[in-house]
Amino acid sequence: MIDDMLRTPEAIRDAERWTAHNYHPLPVVISSAEGSWLTDVDGRRYLDCLAGYSALNFGHRHPTLIAAAHAQLDRLTLTSRAFVHDQFADFCRELAELCGKDLVLPMNTGAEAVETGIKVARKWGYQVKGVAPGMANIVVAEGNFHGRTTTIVSFSTDEDARADFGPYTPGFTVVPYGDLAALSAAIDENTVAVLLEPIQGEQGVVVPPEGYLPGVRRVCTERNVLFIADEIQSGLGRTGDTFACDHEGVTPDMYLLGKALGGGIVPVSAVAANTDVLGVLRPGQHGSTFGGNPLACAVATEVVRLLATGEFQRRSTELGARLHAGLRSLVGRGLLAVRGRGLWAGLDIDPALMSGREACERLAERGVLAKDTHGSTIRLAPPLVITEEEIDHAVAQLAAVLAG
Template identity: 70%
Template sequence: MTVAPSRSLRSSAELIRAEEPVLAHNYHPLPVVVARAEGAWVEDVEGRRYLDMLAGYSALNFGHRHPALIEAAHRQLDQLTLTSRAFHNDRLAGFAESLAALTGLDMVLPMNTGAEAVESAVKVARKWAYDVKGVPADRATIVVAADNFHGRTTTIVSFSTDESARAGFGPFTPGFRVVPYNDLAALETAIDETTAAVLIEPIQGEAGVVIPDDGYLRGVREVTRRTGCLFIADEIQSGLGRTGRTLAVEHEDVVPDVVLLGKALGGGIVPVSAVVARREVLQVLRPGEHGSTFGGNPLAAAVGSAVVELLETGEFQRRAEEAGVVLRDGLTALVGKGVRSFRARGLWAGVDIDPAIGTGREISESLMREGILVKDTHGSTIRLAPPLTITNEDLTMALGTLEQILRKGA
């Protein structure tokens, strides 16, 4: 990393203590205060460097401050940043056209955050069920998978099975049926004439990078098509190059009716999300039925367009696939040596650590002290999702550091 050393007037410890009385305690971050970043590396306020193996939960697929994305943002900042959707802007049409083409779909509903995209898809699916499928008013249902993570808004936690996300936030929104993930028979049983859509993650990220059996996604596509409901794929974490394909559903040559994108779509610069769908689905929306002041703003559209341009080359998808071999080989060598099991696709892995060695949090803290940043999920599982720009050398170094920590114990 070539950026100049940080010059914070306060130390990491001072800044962490300063957050305590003024920030809501809805996160439990690792005790590192990042001040600067470039590529796959970040630097704290004291100038210590860390390899980022989380990449903002896939929001930083292209690394910190990718030159093409920074240039696009700077250029747009000098022109126009916001009009609201009360007016047209000169960047939005190009962004929507290129994103639809990238995904093989027709129309785009631009939003800001991933949770907004999911909420928007729920509304669109219900409207489609009433207007197109003929479901009686207020009877539409959506089938979802257990152990899902689609965000933390009130409606979304209504169909979460994670009690830490649900407890204390009821009453919950009705209209959802939860079935086991990776179980086609249970999925089909849950579908009836009221079903508007099936909403699933092609790979469950928060659950620990859970990859379904081969054929599951094709089965979901076949069942939804045969029963006359929509297939909504939440690709907010799994999409845009992370798994070695533009979309994770491409591993099974599946085209859903609706794809949800976010995180990496904003290049780690601005929040950008989108519902991308077949024309028949998104055409159910009429003016006044849904909206967002910032959704589709010119700055977001400029950065999103630059992201699409990067992905159109296929370079990042190939890089994730090639580096993913290094990741899988390194983790395979650790099985039985502190790693109980792992699941990986492209540059994304959920690693189950032997609980006798430490919790996921303890392993994450130990790695942090050695200059590697990861994040735990449930129990003794950690997630690895480095920027797609990471070098093989840095990836091998990170795996070697994990091996050392496992050998001596967290």
Template identity: 70%
Template sequence: MTTTSSTDPGSGVAEPTSRHIALTETYAAHNYHPLPVVLASGEGAWVRDVEGRRYLDCLAGYSALNFGHGHPRLLARAAGQLQRLTLTSRAFYNDQLGPFAQALAELTGKDMVLPMNSGAEAVETAIKVSRKWGYRVKGVAPGAATIVTMRGNFHGRTTTIVGFSDDPDATDDYGPFTPGFVGVPYGDGGAVAAAIDDTTVGVLFEPIQGEGGVVLPPDGFLRDLRALCTERGVLMIADEIQSGLGRTGRTFACDHEDVVPDVYVLGKALGGGILPVSAIAADREVLGVVRPGTHGSTFGGNPLAAAIGHEVVRMLATGEHQERARVLGERLAAGLRALVGKGLVEVRVRGLWAGVDIDPRLLTGRQVCEALMGRGILAKDTHGSTVRFAPPLVCTEDDIDLLVSALGSVLEEALLSAG
């Protein structure tokens, strides 16, 4: 490990790379296993470490950085609001929330939005609202509401949410868990239909399972699910926290099948990579069940978050970023598919979001990410030999070619080593 110094902006004292890592490992809980790189600055699709090395950021904060690092338009909006008002709490009105709520409602085609902070809070909010809708509107017996979920899901880290995960890393030693959830195989419409009964208030799903490795549902699944939810009188709840807001080449991943869910769950990119901003969007029949005092958040809907979120929605309203993701995604898909049989077993791509399965006889996903880091590419592994790529939507054709070339080199070296 190198020990080249960087300057601590708080003290002016030079700090070696090894010390940054040592301080984090000593004083921050070990709930992550980072690659051994210490990032200090970023611009667009690129970041620099404390030694000045540049890396193409192909994780983009799990899609929170769809518009890249330090987007001038978002920074300007944030800086302007910082000088005016940052927090009031929802005990009072502020002049940023209304325009943001209107813009997001119009983007989603829904009547109302309920703003929160983290993605997990948005999922929790969707769960609470769906249950209250079930009791107040559908007439489910008190305390009996259930929600159908999909196996392989990732919706967040709260105790309620991990309770319906099937990932032991997420669940072990965190129980007991909240009841009221019924899990079915992802993409299995028949299993969803069989799981719905008189207690069901909603079906919670990801249009694309991101943490699972960018897992795409079978063609037609979203359309069939929409029809099923309408027929059976349950809410279709789409977790578009990672897949939404331009990532897949459309505003929402559900758009690929021309499907509109009853509830959108949004986050990550909504905060422009600056603040945690999330929300759910639904029609008045659903969100109208929320009354004063029944749900809230100190920071949800704060003026700074609303200003940034509003600017994100304005940027998406032009369709420019969605189209960019679509076009560059086609280039990414072509490059990655050319590597199938050359170290890759399978490739899944939707817009600028890709999951690749490495031949497990060659390398683990972690080993691939470590090797890519040495070539100036930052990515994230998941589930053994799977690697995810999600470069910012502001990346270039050259950036995509660099990513594909670097991955090809890593695989070629592994194949040569394997004989």
């Protein structure tokens, strides 16, 4: 299919010639998109079942979000945080209310939100908990993915992300994901936080055992440790609730948010917490030139308002049930296992059939785009605007790929 196209091979060669090879994209060159559908440079349409790793929860070019961006582009795009702009307060207030927190600290990327959370937790540990200077530690989980900065890869257990980027930042203790006893045993008098993904996305949409997150909440409260939930992929409607933690009635001390917060238009991330946590920061101690810029706030405020209606959480719940039922019907027919929640699924393909990469290439040939991870696993995360018919189409194409 790819070799028969006119413009795609040339565009791919140019991309490979002029960029560092830190990604291995599928051989598709996208030129436009709308809703759940992408169109390549040769006019072929694809159903998007990745949604920018959940950055496109509301689909491509959602009209409400595009209108907000256009309106703001005609008025003001950047002031830096040296000044206050007229979009800032509404965004911070409405996001804080969505999260049930007192304060919001806007940043740009998910990794920046994680770095901010780490810094805030350490400062809270020294100023509030009374940890000795330079001794703060944070408990994290095996299989985590929180970003790719030097500090973050220091506690990654993925050698592709970590190897050859040392020396590594100290101050982290890694425990098995889902093992509450190991997590509790790792906490000592110098522990300031537990940092977890409520569902591990990059690892293959791994859902922890029932009761794990409430157990983490309980242990953190008992031991005077902050519970930081990285909801950058799992949050903002993806799993059928506003946050993945909501499924077990858990409220962390700090939310780390990103991806979908920018509506697929601009990078927006944020940390949300109460005053007793985020209030430890003072002017000059942390910041970002573009964090909370007017364009970002205008778009992200509309994202928050879309979520406040509950429509997208309901869609994820209802359509996610349909997606998972279809996928479970393929277990034993090329799939070994299906995991996930809402419109988010990790699929383990029988490695005797094909790799995850090969499955995604074959799906692309059939007009469905997904992404592999860790060998024979692929992830599905379609936009929350997908329809029942489109879900059925995606499952049918996967079934055809597995059948050979």
